[in-house]
Amino acid sequence: MTGKPTLVAGIDSSTQSTKIVVCDAGTGAVVRAGRAAHPDATEVDPREWWRAFTEASDGLLDGVAALGVGGQQHGMVTVDEDGEVVRPALLWNDTRSSRAAGELVRELGGPAAWAEAVGSVPVASFTVTKLRWLAEHEPELADRVARVLLPHDWLTWRLTGGDAVTDRGDASGTGYFSPAGGVYRRDILKHAFGGRDPELPRVLGPAEAAGRTPAGALVSAGTGDNMAAALALGLGDGDVVVSLGTSGTVFGVSGTAPADASGLVAGFADATGRFLPLACTLNAARVLTAAAGMLGTDLAGLDRLALSALPGAGGLTLLPYLDGERTPDLPSAAGSLHGLRRSNMTPENLARAAVEGMLCGLSAGLDAVVAQGLPVRRVLLIGGAARSEAVRAIAPIVFGAPVVVPDPAEHVALGAARQAAWALAGGAEPPTWEPKAQVTLERPASPEVGEEIRGRHLAVRQLVHDVPVPEPALGRRTT
Numbered sequence: 001m002t003g004k005p006t007l008v009a010g011i012d013s014s015t016q017s018t019k020i021v022v023c024d025a026g027t028g029a030v031v032r033a034g035r036a037a038h039p040d041a042t043e044v045d046p047r048e049w050w051r052a053f054t055e056a057s058d059g060l061l062d063g064v065a066a067l068g069v070g071g072q073q074h075g076m077v078t079v080d081e082d083g084e085v086v087r088p089a090l091l092w093n094d095t096r097s098s099r100a101a102g103e104l105v106r107e108l109g110g111p112a113a114w115a116e117a118v119g120s121v122p123v124a125s126f127t128v129t130k131l132r133w134l135a136e137h138e139p140e141l142a143d144r145v146a147r148v149l150l151p152h153d154w155l156t157w158r159l160t161g162g163d164a165v166t167d168r169g170d171a172s173g174t175g176y177f178s179p180a181g182g183v184y185r186r187d188i189l190k191h192a193f194g195g196r197d198p199e200l201p202r203v204l205g206p207a208e209a210a211g212r213t214p215a216g217a218l219v220s221a222g223t224g225d226n227m228a229a230a231l232a233l234g235l236g237d238g239d240v241v242v243s244l245g246t247s248g249t250v251f252g253v254s255g256t257a258p259a260d261a262s263g264l265v266a267g268f269a270d271a272t273g274r275f276l277p278l279a280c281t282l283n284a285a286r287v288l289t290a291a292a293g294m295l296g297t298d299l300a301g302l303d304r305l306a307l308s309a310l311p312g313a314g315g316l317t318l319l320p321y322l323d324g325e326r327t328p329d330l331p332s333a334a335g336s337l338h339g340l341r342r343s344n345m346t347p348e349n350l351a352r353a354a355v356e357g358m359l360c361g362l363s364a365g366l367d368a369v370v371a372q373g374l375p376v377r378r379v380l381l382i383g384g385a386a387r388s389e390a391v392r393a394i395a396p397i398v399f400g401a402p403v404v405v406p407d408p409a410e411h412v413a414l415g416a417a418r419q420a421a422w423a424l425a426g427g428a429e430p431p432t433w434e435p436k437a438q439v440t441l442e443r444p445a446s447p448e449v450g451e452e453i454r455g456r457h458l459a460v461r462q463l464v465h466d467v468p469v470p471e472p473a474l475g476r477r478t479t
């Protein structure tokens with residue numbers, strides 16, 4: 001007779017929603033799940049995430065021995081001496097601090113000095129630039145800030161009611177933490193925040209516990225959502241993830257700390273003690289939603305249209321900078337459509353150009369991580385838009401690399417659950433979970449079509465936004 005399995009829960013508090021999975025701690029099998037939506041804004045009261053967590057976890061956490069939180073990275077959560085939120089959090093996709101980012105880069109020695117100090121060259125997404133914005137635009141609120149947290153830190157803090165803690169993965173997205181050294185750079189924080197020196201959460205090790213919930217469940221350190229997904233997928237050499245959620249991200253695990261002075265690749269830490277070089281775009285899944293809306297259809301209809309057009313969309317190129325862009329750093333850019341002729345201006349080509357344009361943004365991210373020494377032997381496609389039939393058909397063409405889709409599970413929540421199981425079990429490595437099923441996508445017969453699409457995207461990007469075409473952009477996959 002076998003006893004009841006030990007249960008662990010993972011919470012993914014990402015941009016658009018909270019998703020929770022409850023898993024068997026021994027195998028990783030999901031036994032139940034829940035979700036709840038977040039407000040659609042780039043400035044959100046953290047209490048909305050707590051509301052969504054409460055809604056999504058209703059009746060779900062009974063008997064759970066441990067849980068962990070994977071959260072959207074970078075968001076600036078400010079609390080006062082009494083632990084009250086000072087102002088709504090500015091999220092990773094809020095671009096109002098782009099001028100502050102440029103100033104900070106200049107003031108502290110330029111891009112190479114930042115890459116050396118904190119592994120990344122900050123753009124508007126990074127917490128440090130948001131603190132500078134707050135100091136300049138709302139100094140009376142900045143004066144009230146006693147502690148600065150990230151979204152996952154704040155949720156973990158509320159869950160335990162104890163000390164504020166974080167992990168090196170999420171801390172590495174602040175711009176005032178050195179992933180290579182494993183220490184905060186309080187000098188950078190103070191400089192950015194007009195001399196103010198708020199408290200920061202203690203940085204826990206990968207398997208350390210943050211505390212317990214009032215019900216007695218162990219709470220793990222938690223981490224950023226991309227780090228949690230990497231933990232769920234257990235990435236090996238040559239595995240590069242492309243995640244198509246609100247953000248588009250490209251990342252892999254590395255043993256050496258990245259320091260990309262071009263700013264294209266952020267040198268984050270991962271959730272296991274290693275590093276997570278990552279390129280991030282602001283425009284991914286919601287490009288498809290917007291394109292479907294423009295064409296008067298839904299996501300399934302967009303798939304049908306896009307798959308009825310030929311590769312290359314009849315020569316149409318969509319630069320999908322609908323929310324500005326982060327990589328390349330064009331915070332004020334708008335999207336644009338190029339190559340229109342009477343002969344190619346069809347709903348089918350427009351739909352295909354939207355999918356190809358979104359994927360080309362990620363393909364440029366692949367180029368950037370390859371340039372930082374991360375080999376790409378296969379791409380693992382995850383995130384909400386990996387469910388799209390059109391994305392699955394077009395990704396291998398645009399990426400020019402083998403693409404697999406792991407079981408379309410909630411990988412961030414699964415990674416957070418695996419971290420919780422690790423905190424429960426202890427040890428140097430996370431528990432081994434049963435491998436998940438995956439689909440290998442069909443590869444195009446000839447690589448030339450993909451090269452043409454990628455090359456045209458980069459050429460139009462150069463024409464419109466003066467972004468130089470990187471040297472090894474074509475034919476750079478190590479397949």
Ligand SMILES: Nc1ncnc2c1ncn2[C@@H]1O[C@H](COP(=O)(O)OP(=O)(O)O)[C@@H](O)[C@H]1O
Pocket residue numbers: 014015016017244245246247285286288289299383384385386387388389
């Ligand atoms: N079949 C589909 N085709 C295209 N997009 C999809 C599909 N299913 C979900 N999505 C999109 O995925 C996004 C949510 O993905 P998710 O990874 O959960 O985002 P986030 O973690 O940023 O909140 C939504 O924008 C949604 O429209």
Ligand SMILES: O=C(CO)[C@@H](O)[C@H](O)COP(=O)(O)O
Pocket residue numbers: 014015016071072073074092125173224225226245246247248249278280
């Ligand atoms: O800013 C980044 C990565 O640096 C984003 O990837 C955020 O972490 C939000 O993720 P999603 O909600 O899109 O998953």
